[in-house]
Amino acid sequence: MKSKIYLYLFLFTALICLYLLVSGNKMQNQLGERNVKLEEKVEQLEDSLQKMQMRLMDMQYFALENNDDALAYYDHLNLENPTRYIEDKLLETNERKGNNPLVPYEGMEGDFKINKIKVLNHRWIVADFSDGKYWGDLIIRYELKDDLGVDFELVDHLLYTRSQ
Template sequence: MRSKIFMYMFIFMLMLTIFIYVNDKKILEAKQNTIELLDAKVKGLQTENDSLLSKNLDLNYFSLDQNDGAITYFEDRGIDAKELSQKVEDAIISRNRAEDDNELIPFAGMEGVMRINKVKILNHKWIIADFTDGTYWGELLLSYDLDENNNLILNTEKSFLYPQD
């Protein structure tokens, strides 16, 4: 009788061991598949990130921050390009008035007051800006320079309004 109990216990332990082995193998394979999927996803995201970084560099090609020649131009005159960039943007946006059109925009507001919304400094001489009155909008190209006292001189070179559909 004792030998039968040991035999049944042995068979039970053997079946339990096989069950645990098969179960653990399935769990391990599932985890491995998850790891492979996540690795593929990470590689895809890294590729997308590299692509976006490259695109960002291309988009910032015409930017004072990325233009070494323009930065050197200002450094040779003893001017910090980052400070000047902020000063120029502030000077342009500060010309937006509560009741009057911005004097840099050569169009009168038809549905409101014309205001400059966004400014991008391209280099040491050119700025592009976006303006609107709430209904009509356009863009303008500005030139800028500093006089001998480092006062900012802004001139509107070209501008246009987008046609209303």
């Protein structure tokens, strides 16, 4: 009788070990599959990050802060951030009552004001203007003088028409 108890105990222990071995194997396989999936996602994210970085570099190609030759024109002025200074001076033209003097249109729903500005180099700016309903774009030539004054001259403009 005692030997049968040991035999049953041994079989029961062997079944538990077999169960633990099989379930551990399954868990290991599942974790391996998860790991492979996560590695694939990481690779996809790295690829998309690289694409976004390339896109950002393309977008920043025409920017004063990335153009050393254009920035060389302002070395003698000791400006910390010439782009920000020029943008601020252009936005100051919005402070006048009525339409911005650089916008050659009369506001239809309000006054036309400059919203967004992109300083391309040491001579040109692209700007967006709007009155809240209608909008357009400007190309502006500017000159930053030694006394830190800025002269703006409208080169071209575009007012978008609304299609009904």
